[in-house]
Amino acid sequence: MLTSTRIENITQQLLMSLQVDQPEDLNIDRITEGLRIKVRYWEFESEIVKRKEKNIIFLNIESNEVKRWQNLVHELGHLYLHVGRQEVLPFQFVQLQEWQANTFMYYFCVPTFMLDELPTVTPAEVSRIFNVDYSFSVRRVEMYESKQNLRRIRLYESQLIGV
Structure with missing residues (x-):
């Protein structure tokens, strides 16, 4: 049986704790209110900072709504997966953290458990339903x-072994 990844589990647990189980619940206001995170807009790239034990996510004011959502979730990935400041980390470690935050973003913006409920999973449908870039x-x-293909292969292999 194919299990979920660590990041996939973290995103699902976080969404369930916020009682987010429908694509329309996935938006900046709902998520930041549930997590008690402040959002501020500025002219620079997105960033998350901690001030006086409170998290603030800064989003680029010139970005469209879809890009802001994706950037917000990327920053949440840093919050839930990492500690410290990247400025003092080796370049390769920063690259790893960025990859992890992007992976978090994919699983949070378009959760697997919600994809499993769709009759068809196409890029056009996913973009429309989850309000993400094409x-x-x-x-x-x-x-x-x-992941679905890997699941089918493992099921087939287990059936061959059982024969």
Whole structure:
């Protein structure tokens, strides 16, 4: 049986703790209110900071709503997966953290448990239903289909062994 990844589990547990179980619940206001995180807009790239034990996510004011959502969730990935400041880390470690935050973003913006409920999983449908960029949805569908294919292969292999 194929199990979920660590990041996939973290995102699902976080969403369940917020009682987010429908795509329409996935938005900046609902998530930041539930997590008690402040959002501020500025002209620079997105960033998360901790001040006086409170988290503040800064989002680029010039970005569209879809990009802001994706950037917010990327920053949440740093909050839930990492500690410290990247400025003092080796470049390769920063690259790893960015990859992890992006992976978190894919699983949080388009949760697997919600994809499992869709009759068809296509990039166009995922983009429309989850309000993400089309290119983002293409990558997320690739991730999902890859895992589904691996699940089918493992099931087939287990049936062969059982014969």
